[in-house]
Amino acid sequence: MNEFIERKVQLTWHTPKRAYDVVIVGGGGHGLATAYYLATRHGITNVAVLERSYIGGGNSGRNTTVIRANYGIPEAVRFYQRSVELYQHLEQETDRWIMHKAKGLLWLAHTEAAIRGERARAEVNTAFGAKTTYVDPQQIKEICPQLDMTGAGVWPIVGGSYHAEGATARHDRVVWAFAEGAMQRGVHVHQRIAVTGLLMEGDRVTGVQTDAGPIAAGIVLSAAGGHVTGLAAMAGLRLPIRTHPLQAYVTNHYAQQFDAIVASTSLLFYASQTARGEMLIGAEIDRQPSYSYRSGHHLLQSCSHRAMTLLPFLRDLRVLRQWTGVCDMSPDYSPIMGKTGVDGFYITTGWGTWGFKAIPASGEQMAQLIATGDTPELIAPFGLDRFAKDRTLADRGSSGTH
Numbered sequence: 218m219n220e221f222i223e224r225k226v227q228l229t230w231h232t233p234k235r236a237y238d239v240v241i242v243g244g245g246g247h248g249l250a251t252a253y254y255l256a257t258r259h260g261i262t263n264v265a266v267l268e269r270s271y272i273g274g275g276n277s278g279r280n281t282t283v284i285r286a287n288y289g290i291p292e293a294v295r296f297y298q299r300s301v302e303l304y305q306h307l308e309q310e311t312d313r314w315i316m317h318k319a320k321g322l323l324w325l326a327h328t329e330a331a332i333r334g335e336r337a338r339a340e341v342n343t344a345f346g347a348k349t350t351y352v353d354p355q356q357i358k359e360i361c362p363q364l365d366m367t368g369a370g371v372w373p374i375v376g377g378s379y380h381a382e383g384a385t386a387r388h389d390r391v392v393w394a395f396a397e398g399a400m401q402r403g404v405h406v407h408q409r410i411a412v413t414g415l416l417m418e419g420d421r422v423t424g425v426q427t428d429a430g431p432i433a434a435g436i437v438l439s440a441a442g443g444h445v446t447g448l449a450a451m452a453g454l455r456l457p458i459r460t461h462p463l464q465a466y467v468t469n470h471y472a473q474q475f476d477a478i479v480a481s482t483s484l485l486f487y488a489s490q491t492a493r494g495e496m497l498i499g500a501e502i503d504r505q506p507s508y509s510y511r512s513g514h515h516l517l518q519s520c521s522h523r524a525m526t527l528l529p530f531l532r533d534l535r536v537l538r539q540w541t542g543v544c545d546m547s548p549d550y551s552p553i554m555g556k557t558g559v560d561g562f563y564i565t566t567g568w569g570t571w572g573f574k575a576i577p578a579s580g581e582q583m584a585q586l587i588a589t590g591d592t593p594e595l596i597a598p599f600g601l602d603r604f605a606k607d608r609t610l611a612d613r614g615s616s617g618t619h
């Protein structure tokens with residue numbers, strides 16, 4: 218399992234055909250996982266994934282790799298727990314080393330109100346299958362000795378929750394593992410082909426227009442990450458999605474071991490250590506909606522200040538790299554998966570700042586929907602029609618950016 222994927226990986230490229238049973242727009246984790254599960258679980262392999270750049274070049278290769286199920290509402294806890302479990306077995310299933318590591322995730326409380334929030338999180342998680350417990354300051358210090366429990370005298374740590382199955386995995390390896398697994402079974406993955414329009418017959422989507430010509434499809438799935446609103450508009454759909462940039466950064470090597478993933482909603486940052494020993498730090502989205510991939514000093518300054526409040530050792534480190542992705546934010550912080558009301562056109566979107574962890578479960582469930590035509594129970598609450606039916610899934614456990 219520890220063999221480098223670069224030595225084993227076998228990707229086979231094809232010339233695009235003029236028609237497929239299923240065309241998936243977007244070669245990020247969600248598009249590729251759906252293709253993988255279509256092939257492995259349903260034997261559907263006449264599938265093309267069209268990626269206008271390179272696979273994993275979107276958010277799936279830009280995220281901070283946190284995997285967790287400690288969400289705030291039953292529907293989300295059940296769904297993300299399924300993904301946590303699929304991730305736990307993904308290396309064995311794909312025979313690829315995705316560097317999956319269970320680290321445990323600490324969510325810190327600094328006020329009485331936040332303590333109640335973390336207790337509630339632990340309760341709802343336990344009730345719906347995720348392993349989260351309430352922890353007191355002494356237990357927190359044992360889990361993460363580097364924390365300044367006084368919060369620099371301003372943000373004292375008064376409690377928190379601990380999600381034992383919280384994990385990380387190397388993001389581009391996840392993308393490659395799904396791509397390779399799908400391709401080995403006959404799926405065509407096409408890089409550098411952009412979808413520029415949708416083919417319609419009456420009200421039905423019958424394929425895609427691309428910069429390499431038209432491609433007919435029985436079903437078109439949009440898995441186009443932050444660019445979904447443009448694609449959906451081609452089918453006459455207006456989605457409740459805003460695209461916001463999200464930045465993250467890493468420091469140079471930190472000599473000590475930093476085991477857990479640490480998050481604070483009040484201070485709006487989270488931190489973990491990469492396999493190379495760098496400290497990886499993320500924060501909130503940029504407030505202004507935009508498609509910009511620019512990263513800036515303001516985020517570095519404000520986020521580092523907050524992070525150092527709890528983790529003073531960060532003062533001695535240097536920022537090595539900073540980057541940005543563009544996130545498809547839904548108004549209730551929950552994903553949107555399934556049918557759209559336009560025949561032949563499905564979506565998987567609203568993955569915002571939290572969709573890396575969802576890749577296996579969303580791929581599995583979307584594949585089942587495409588294969589059977591029936592929306593699986595696990596994702597039924599997350600349909601687009603929830604907004605029209607006043608059944609939104611506001612989830613405080615989803616905010617906080619990872």
Ligand SMILES: Cc1cc2nc3c(=O)[nH]c(=O)nc-3n(C[C@H](O)[C@H](O)[C@H](O)COP(=O)(O)OP(=O)(O)OC[C@H]3O[C@@H](n4cnc5c(N)ncnc54)[C@H](O)[C@@H]3O)c2cc1C
Pocket residue numbers: 242243244245246247248267268269270271272273274275276277278279280281282283284410411412413440441442443444448463464465499540541542543544565568569570571572573574575618619
């Ligand atoms: C800085 C940052 C940190 C994050 N941290 C976490 C985290 O810790 N945990 C977590 O769970 N989530 C996290 N996320 C969110 C997560 O990365 C995303 O939700 C997830 O990767 C979305 O995957 P996707 O497949 O939907 O989109 P993407 O990976 O963005 O893939 C979409 C693809 O579609 C392609 N595309 C778009 N339009 C077209 C077109 N017209 N034709 C062809 N191709 C097209 C794009 O080029 C892109 O490659 C983070 C995101 C960012 C930016």
